Amino acid sequence: MRLRPDAQDIFAGVMFIAFAGVMLYLNFESHPIGTARRMGSGYMPMLTFGILAALGVAILVSGLFTGPEPIGRFAWRDMGLILLALTVYGLTVERLGFVVSLALCIGIASVAEKVWKPLRVFGLIAFMLALCWVLFIWYLDIRIPVFPWSR
Amino acid sequence: MSERMRLARRTVLTVLGAALAAPATLRAQSWPSGPIRLIVPFAPGGTTDVMARLVADRLGPRLGQPVIAENRAGAGATIGSAIAAQAAPDGQTLVMSNIASHGIAPTLYRSLRYDAMKDFVHIALVTRNPSVMVAHAGFEARSFADVVRIAKARPDGLDFGVSGAGSSNHLLGLRIAQAAGIRLNPIFYRGAGPAMTDTIAGVVPLMFDGLPSASAHIRGGRVRALATSGSERSPAFPDVPTFREVGVDIVSYQWFGISAPAGTPAAIVARLNREIREILKEPEVVARFDQLGGGIVDMTPEQYSAFVAEEIAVWAPVVRASGATVE
Amino acid sequence: MLENLIYGFTVAATFQNLSACFIGALLGTAIGVLPGIGPVATISLLLPLTFGMPPTTAIIMLAGIYYGAQYGGSTTSILMNLPGEVSSVITTLDGYQMAKNGQAGPALAVAAIGSFIAGCTATILVAALGPMLTAVALSFGPADYFSLMLLGLIVSAVLSEGNVVKSIAMMVAGVGLGLVGTDVQTGQQRFTFDIPELSDGIGFAPMAMGMFGIAEIIRNLEMPEVRAALKTKISRLWLTKEEWKRVAAPIARGTTLGSIVGILPGGGAALSSMGAYTLERRISRNKHLFGKGAIEGVAAPESANNAAAQTSFIPLLTLGIPANAVMALMVGALIIQGIQPGPRMIEAQPDLFWGLIASMWIGNLMLVIINLPMIGMWVRLLKVPYDLMYPAILIFCAIGVYSLNNNSFDVYVTVVFGFLGYLFSKIGCPPAPMLIGFVLGPMMEEHLRRAMLLSRGNPMVFLERPISATLLALAVIAVVAMALPSIRKSKDEALAGG
Structure with a gap:
């Protein structure tokens, strides 16, 4: 067989092997394996990650021959902004309250759009504030601080 | 139903209004300055949650501010308790202290984020109930003495179902086995429900469970009650002996009460204790607790603090002997 | 039984109860369509509404909320690729593809109709055989559950399109992630890194939201041209005659499978929709369409899911034991009402028992009434x-x-998981098997260890018990069936590649 590397499979294989490796190491460090009759807390992780490592090797090896399948471009900017928006929501909701964190989350996420239209973004923030207020605070009564001074 | 919904909304609006007005009332230095939150460290819907809400609903009108139960479940009730321990000690945050988070967790968890005694002021015990040892309906043991005899005859002892490693019923089972000189092997489940299913089905012959959650199954004849862990027989099951009566000197209860972060002003603690104890004397509350299987105990803050300290001391050696520790 | 059912209908069909059921189904749908809020969250959010009602009305409303929430979850899965629970993960596989092809209308319609038919059938089953079926649930021991979960995992490995080995690896990785948290048998913390929130394991909803919903948003932002195409396609709202013919048998099979699997406490919903989907994929004449928007792939799991939702009431009503988190909340609601569910409920509170059964049927009807007209609105969304x-x-x-x-x-x-979901899509790793492994893996471990403890370490228990042995035989058949085509395929590829 000719060597025709498949980037997707190779990456996936390495990822599974690395994940399994780290988990197996942690497992042997801290969890007793036990016996088949009286399995310790490390028995099932050992089996699972052992199998996963083997599968990772299989994917890696077969990936050397089944290519080429390139990994597409990674949309770092879009991904970063969306994940940042969520993270900011999580960081601020308890300290600054739901109104501020909602506005921040939508504001950051909206930057991912190619053309940033302030009017649309602010309109959306106002609309979502009203909708989420009615839905979550007034109607469902979820326990969440509303304003920075609510707690 | 529409009326009920309106009511719910009105409470919500009151809460919001109060939240908006919070800065003004804080200056007024009066307590309660806004809605009080009662952290319930369990998932909504369970017996304990129901009882906590019963108390919260009646505490609100007495204090002139709504008391809102907030479920913060997880990690053996320790997550909600840790949140309460870190809250401001201004009487606006209360927590449902209980046997798991304040009796057993201090020994079970090696790195607990709170000290069950130092980080809290314990206000009042609300309820306690005994546990019960039940057997599969078709199991040959008719009494606790039978269990001891059968377990001694078998080299590897008998299996019993429990709701979780380190739970009070797990540890109680180990205590009973040790005191009776028999071998009981815990078989763990994710909660009391699945363990009860397997006891009814006969997968495990025995189980330890809280009396309230087991009582319907005992009455329905699906499991047989062998002994209860109270100091005297349960009024609901006068035919079932206590462990003391069958020769094992162990008394054990599951319990919960209400506590606040350490540093909460003594006047607030005294007031809350008074109100809670009065609520627990209301006939309607007594009736509901009876129905749910929770006994009511009358305690001062000092008595409750002493009770919690005593519980920690009782469970510590049992937890250590069981080998169940959580990092 | 007929007499009892009629009695039930007279209880349920009062104006108060009918309106409670309607409002419940409406609210349930409205809250259930919000991404991230599955049936469990919906019910716990709406539970306080029922506190002031008479018991029968309260429980009828909760049943309405439950069905509504479940259907609402299907709606978001189809429209936005946002599953809130395991059974919806299966619905996204073909449902979201249908929406992308401009067929959101038929997908939503078939989900509603399939659910209705399944709900009706399963309700009759519950009424007629409820107490008898309890015996089935009780006859499953730990060894049998282990074999069932193993079968479920093996079956799920063939769920996804593409590279089977990668699917299996994702599933095994999912099992691994499921191990995070407190070990049930020892109470030990596994892979929690001293984070208390992890001691109850990784949450399913955050994981599913991230891998499906968030990752999908990033993918859509990345490819604006796909979005444009998605928007301009005009959608039919109703099924064609041809489509009716295609879905009839899958709905029937899904209903049957779901009704049976739903009785088993734990994992019923996940296994039922997954089993129904895989079954269709194996026997359908339109195999090649699966994963690309096959209507059968929506009809079967949605029917199975709803049938299982009905029959999962059986252990609750006859034993007083909740089969899953939703049923646990129902128990809570009953206890708040001062009712202890269990077999005595049939004699002690016949109006409640038969009223609930009747309201199951009414609830399903309400769902269709509410949702069929709304399909147009959803599609416009x-x-x-x-x-x-x-x-x-x-x-x-x-x-x-x-x-x-x-x-x-x-x-x-x-x-x-938003990051991981996006990464996985770039390297051709399907996320669905990971979620299924995540849910079934820990249950499998639990039953395996319990079975071995109870049998005193004798592995023969898995072959000696007839249920377990049958399930294991099915698992072996599934492995062989899975291996044959992929071996053939790799041969073909080897030949083609030279």
Whole structure:
């Protein structure tokens, strides 16, 4: 067989092997394996990650021959902004309250759009504030601080 | 139903209004300055949650501010308790202290984020109930003495179902086995429900469970009650002996009460204790607790603090002997 | 039984109860369509509404909320690729593809109709055989459950399109992630890194939201041209005659499978929709369409899912034991009403028991009445410009996930799995098997260890018990069936590749 590397499979294989490796190491460090009759807390992780490592090797090896399948471009900017928006929501909701964190989350996420239209973004923030207020605070009564001074 | 919904909304609006007005009332230095939150460290819907809400609903009108139960479940009730321990000690945050988070967790968890005694002021015990040892309906043991005899005859002892490693019923089972000189092997489940299913089905012959959650199954004849862990027989099951009566000197209860972060002003603690104890004397509350299987105990803050300290001391050696520790 | 059912209908069909059921189904749908809020969250959010009602009305409303929430979850899965629970994960596989092909209308319609037919059938089953079926649930021991879960995992490995080995690896990795948290048998913390929130394991909803919903948003932002195509396609709202013919048999099979699997406590919903989907994929004449928007792939799991939702009431009503988290909440609601569910309920509170059974049927009817007219509205929702749509979805996810435990930690979990979901899509690793492994893996471990403890370490227990042995035989057949085509395929590829 000719060597025709498949980037997707190779990456996936390495990822599974690395994940399994780290988990197996942690497992042997801290969890007793036990016996088949009286399995310790490390028995099932050992089996699972052992199998996963083997599968990772299989994917890696077969990936050397089944290519080429390139990994597409990674949309770092879009991904970063969306994940940042969520993270900011999580960081601020308890300290600054739901109104501020909602506005921040939508504001950051909206930057991912190619053309940033302030009017649309602010309109959306106002609309979502009203909708989420009615839905979550007034109607469902979820326990969440509303304003920075609510707690 | 529409009326009920309106009511719910009105409470919500009151809460919001109060939240908006919070800065003004804080200056007024009066307590309660806004809605009080009662952290319930369990998932909504369970017996304990129901009882906590019963108390919260009646505490609100007495204090002139709504008391809102907030479920913060997880990690053996320790997550909600840790949140309460870190809250401001201004009487606006209360927590449902209980046997798991304040009796057993201090020994079970090696790195607990709170000290069950130092980080809290314990206000009042609300309820306690005994546990019960039940057997599969078709199991040959008719009494606790039978269990001891059968377990001694078998080299590897008998299996019993429990709701979780380190739970009070797990540890109680180990205590009973040790005191009776028999071998009981815990078989763990994710909660009391699945363990009860397997006891009814006969997968495990025995189980330890809280009396309230087991009582319907005992009455329905699906499991047989062998002994209860109270100091005297349960009024609901006068035919079932206590462990003391069958020769094992162990008394054990599951319990919960209400506590606040350490540093909460003594006047607030005294007031809350008074109100809670009065609520627990209301006939309607007594009736509901009876129905749910929770006994009511009358305690001062000092008595409750002493009770919690005593519980920690009782469970510590049992937890250590069981080998169940959580990092 | 007929007499009892008629009695039930007279109880349920009062104006108060009918309106409670209607409002419940409506609210349930409305809340259930919010991303991140599955049936469990919906019921716990709406539970307080029922506190002041008479018991029968309260429980009828809760049943309405439950069905509504479940259907609402299917709606978001189909429209936005946002599954809130395991059974919806299966629905996204073909449902979201159908929506992308401009067939959101038929997908939603078939989900509603399939659910209705399944609900009706399963309700009759519950009424007629409820007490008898309890015996089935009780006859499953730990060894049998282990074999069932193993079969479920093996079956799920063939779920996804593409590379089977990668699917299996994703499934095994999912099992591994499921091990995070407190070990049930020893109470030991596994892979929790001293984070208390992890001691109850990684949350399913944050994980699913991240891998499906958030990753999908990133993919859509990346490819604006796909979005444009999605929007301009005009959708039919109703099924064609041809489609009716295609879905009839899958609905029937899904209903049968779901009714049976739903009785088993734990894992019933996940296994039923997954089993129904795999079954159709094996025997359908349109195999090649699966994963690309096959209507059968929506009809079968949705029917199975709803049938299982009905029959999962059986252990609750006859034993007083909740089969899953939703049923546990129902028990809570009953206890609040001062009722202890169990077999004595049939004699002690016949109005409640038969009223509930009748309301199951009514609830399913309400669902169709509410949702068929709404399909047009949902489909129109897809026409909202994407620059307004995605921040809205994102914020709903954020609020929904946060409100699960009132904890920001779940939001961060969503972020991590959002990244992973996007990464997986770039390297051709399907996320669905991972979620299924995540749910079934820990249950499998639990039953395996329990079975070995109870049998005193004798592995023969898995072959000696007839149920377990049968299931294991099926698992072996599934492995062989899976291996044959892929071996053939790799041969073909080897030949083609030279």
